Amino acid sequence: MSATLNATTVAAAAVTSAAEGPACAEPLAVLGREVTVPLVTGGEVTYAALDYAASAPALQRVWDDVAAYAPYYGSVHRGAGYLSQLSTDLFEQSRVTVAEFLDCRPSDQVVFTRSTTDSLNLLAAVLPADCQVFVFETEHHASLLPWTNAQVTYLNAPRTPDEAVATLERALADRDPYGPALVCVTGASNVTGELWPVKELAAAAHAHGARIVLDAAQLAPHHPVSVQDLDVDWVAFSGHKLYAPFGSGVLAGRADWLQEADPYLAGGGASRKVARREDGGVDVEWHTTAARHEAGSPNVIGVYSIASACKALQEAGFENLVAREQRLITKVREGLAEVPAVRVLSLFGDDAPRVGVISFVVDGWNSSHFAAALSAEYGIGVRDGLFCAHPLVRTLLGSEPQAQGECGAPEAAPGERSLNAIRVSFGAGTPDEHVDRFVRAVKELVADGAKWQYRTEEGRCVPAV
Numbered sequence: 001m002s003a004t005l006n007a008t009t010v011a012a013a014a015v016t017s018a019a020e021g022p023a024c025a026e027p028l029a030v031l032g033r034e035v036t037v038p039l040v041t042g043g044e045v046t047y048a049a050l051d052y053a054a055s056a057p058a059l060q061r062v063w064d065d066v067a068a069y070a071p072y073y074g075s076v077h078r079g080a081g082y083l084s085q086l087s088t089d090l091f092e093q094s095r096v097t098v099a100e101f102l103d104c105r106p107s108d109q110v111v112f113t114r115s116t117t118d119s120l121n122l123l124a125a126v127l128p129a130d131c132q133v134f135v136f137e138t139e140h141h142a143s144l145l146p147w148t149n150a151q152v153t154y155l156n157a158p159r160t161p162d163e164a165v166a167t168l169e170r171a172l173a174d175r176d177p178y179g180p181a182l183v184c185v186t187g188a189s190n191v192t193g194e195l196w197p198v199k200e201l202a203a204a205a206h207a208h209g210a211r212i213v214l215d216a217a218q219l220a221p222h223h224p225v226s227v228q229d230l231d232v233d234w235v236a237f238s239g240h241k242l243y244a245p246f247g248s249g250v251l252a253g254r255a256d257w258l259q260e261a262d263p264y265l266a267g268g269g270a271s272r273k274v275a276r277r278e279d280g281g282v283d284v285e286w287h288t289t290a291a292r293h294e295a296g297s298p299n300v301i302g303v304y305s306i307a308s309a310c311k312a313l314q315e316a317g318f319e320n321l322v323a324r325e326q327r328l329i330t331k332v333r334e335g336l337a338e339v340p341a342v343r344v345l346s347l348f349g350d351d352a353p354r355v356g357v358i359s360f361v362v363d364g365w366n367s368s369h370f371a372a373a374l375s376a377e378y379g380i381g382v383r384d385g386l387f388c389a390h391p392l393v394r395t396l397l398g399s400e401p402q403a404q405g406e407c408g409a410p411e412a413a414p415g416e417r418s419l420n421a422i423r424v425s426f427g428a429g430t431p432d433e434h435v436d437r438f439v440r441a442v443k444e445l446v447a448d449g450a451k452w453q454y455r456t457e458e459g460r461c462v463p464a465v
Contacts, residue, residue, distance in 0.1 A: 031058045221355075242309045243427075325356050
């Protein structure tokens with residue numbers, strides 16, 4: 001049998017099993033759904049994982065595919081052995097799968113990285129000289145901070161999608177000198193879950209001679225992403241938010257800047273030819289393919305897991321997944337709206353389309369205290385803090401966007417107000433019961449208070465023992 005056939009059939013049984021059954025009626029199978037955790041009030045409860053925006057649980061399909069492949073694992077590209085050839089085929093076929101998932105152009109390259117952060121730092125490293133970068137203050141730090149070698153213009157938080165487009169158009173029209181430019185924008189906010197007008201922003205960028213990169217870390221797990229339809233130049237996302245937490249990410253898009261720049265990392269795999277010169281130096285010919293920026297031994301299992309997740313989401317049908325998630329979003333938002341002490345954070349307003357990411361604050365509660373009580377008393381895992389989007393959260397909370405803060409919990413004690421928020425996030429693997437329990441817990445905590453005493457320990461609110 002050929003390596004291609006074996007690479008295809010290695011996980012056939014797992015794939016067939018996971019693909020069976022209705023997609024919309026039930027959540028997709030994920031690892032950890034049956035895990036139980038202790039409560040400080042006594043007993044145990046099934047853990048409600050509602051922190052998908054940080055890291056989503058692995059799809060059972062992904063886990064099964066990886067487990068089926070693991071015995072066949074081998075080094076890629078440079079091995080003559082059968083397993084190495086099989087793994088190489090699997091690795092490169094995963095590249096094709098990701099390109100299809102993103103609806104890339106035929107000339108686009110798919111580069112495998114470690115994460116969204118790594119992808120955007122890679123793009124920052126290959127920018128042409130004198131490139132200007134335009135980025136809204138609303139971005140995650142992965143999109144906000146990598147552009148240290150460029151002239152950066154930070155744009156104020158818009159309050160409508162139309163204002164976002166108009167703000168970008170003005171900034172691009174006013175740039176001087178007129179040279180290479182890049183716009184970086186999120187597809188869905190990791191704080192509010194709101195969808196951004198990516199297609200319109202891409203049109204504005206291109207009309208002014210700029211390129212655009214889409215941070216799809218929060219978008220790709222919830223909605224289809226088409227590079228061609230959105231007309232973006234690059235897209236970046238992480239496996240660990242796409243139900244494939246095995247340490248890989250993706251940067252996909254136009255090849256020219258990638259080919260013209262020095263490799264992101266110098267080393268084996270990125271080099272095509274290396275020879276000593278008579279003067280004692282070394283001449284290097286770098287690859288012009290995606291391998292140029294994939295030096296070292298790649299994370300084959302991480303890459304394969306992303307491809308597996310892409311296939312699983314496509315087979316489930318994004319239309320079904322989106323419809324089910326929108327029902328959960330409505331349930332959470334309507335439940336929180338019934339609690340006057342709760343204020344949901346939003347840039348674009350209640351009617352803005354969004355994914356399953358909702359941040360809020362509770363009057364009279366320190367956010368760390370509230371999150372700790374949800375965990376300790378109800379077995380619900382959420383996130384509290386500034387979500388690595390400090391300027392945005394500060395703006396939404398009414399403080400100065402330049403004010404400093406920590407990604408984790410504040411030093412404020414339980415009961416003290418803090419300039420931090422609580423984030424609940426969910427997705428294709430979230431059971432209805434987890435969302436119902438969360439809404440009930442919020443109402444009970446606001447109405448009755450915590451049942452346990454809490455203290456601050458190393459910046460985090462924890463149950464007192």
